[in-house]
Amino acid sequence: MTSRRVGRTVTRLAAALAAVSGLAVGGCSLILDFDKPPDAGPADAPVTDLGCMAFEPNESPSAATAIIAGDQVAAICGADTDYFRFTLTGAESLLARITFMNRNGAGDIDLRLLTSDGAMTIDESRTSADVEVVMCPGGNMCTGALPAGDYLLQVLGFNAAVQSEYTLHLETGAAPVDAGVD
Numbered sequence: 082m083t084s085r086r087v088g089r090t091v092t093r094l095a096a097a098l099a100a101v102s103g104l105a106v107g108g109c110s111l112i113l114d115f116d117k118p119p120d121a122g123p124a125d126a127p128v129t130d131l132g133c134m135a136f137e138p139n140e141s142p143s144a145a146t147a148i149i150a151g152d153q154v155a156a157i158c159g160a161d162t163d164y165f166r167f168t169l170t171g172a173e174s175l176l177a178r179i180t181f182m183n184r185n186g187a188g189d190i191d192l193r194l195l196t197s198d199g200a201m202t203i204d205e206s207r208t209s210a211d212v213e214v215v216m217c218p219g220g221n222m223c224t225g226a227l228p229a230g231d232y233l234l235q236v237l238g239f240n241a242a243v244q245s246e247y248t249l250h251l252e253t254g255a256a257p258v259d260a261g262v263d
Contacts, residue, residue, distance in 0.1 A: 132156030132246040139164050142199030145233055153249045157190050160241040164199070165234045165249065172226045173253045176216045177234050181247035183211050188245035190238050194223070197231035207239075 135155035136146040145164035155163055169175070175194070183189045192213040193205040204220035206213035215234075217223035236247065 128156040128158055128244045128246050133158040136163065142233055148251060150251050150253050156246040157236060157238045158244055163236040166231055167251060168231050169227055169229050169253060171229050173255060174217060174226050176252040178212060178214045178250045179236055179247045180212050181245045183209060189243055190236055190245050190247060193235040195233040195235055197233060199233055
């Protein structure tokens with residue numbers, strides 16, 4: 082018997098018992114939902130084990146996970162910090178974005194663009210919104226295209242208690258051409 086059929090059978094039995102006994106069934110009710118997989122928590126659930134294990138270990142610049150343009154799904158779990166390494170082959174523009182659920186600060190994460198050794202911040206985004214964006218040119222701290230080389234993206238919690246699943250989106254492309262128009 083499937084879980085959905087079990088749920089319907091329980092509901093029917095409760096209704097039949099109320100009809101036979103003449104008693105009103107009230108007070109409280111129990112609703113079980115067997116239609117969702119066990120790892121599909123509510124939208125504000127912290128993180129899944131699968132999200133916490135994605136790309137691990139990548140807690141330091143030397144252990145950064147190599148990525149290419151596209152989307153990556155992972156999670157910040159407690160005092161975790163995730164590093165991702167990518168390579169630019171020439172002067173290129175960059176857009177990196179993380180999307181997540183802040184959940185009134187319990188899921189607030191930030192994004193930084195770093196040099197290949199992690200020693201210098203090129204751009205960063207530290208808001209309380211559900212999206213953080215770094216970009217070159219055009220970011221808060223980055224005024225031009227990035228030269229060829231390796232770079233790091235760092236995803237970290239606003240504080241050590243933060244738990245948040247996120248999607249990291251990376252786009253790179255040819256550097257914008259300066260048309261000389263101001």
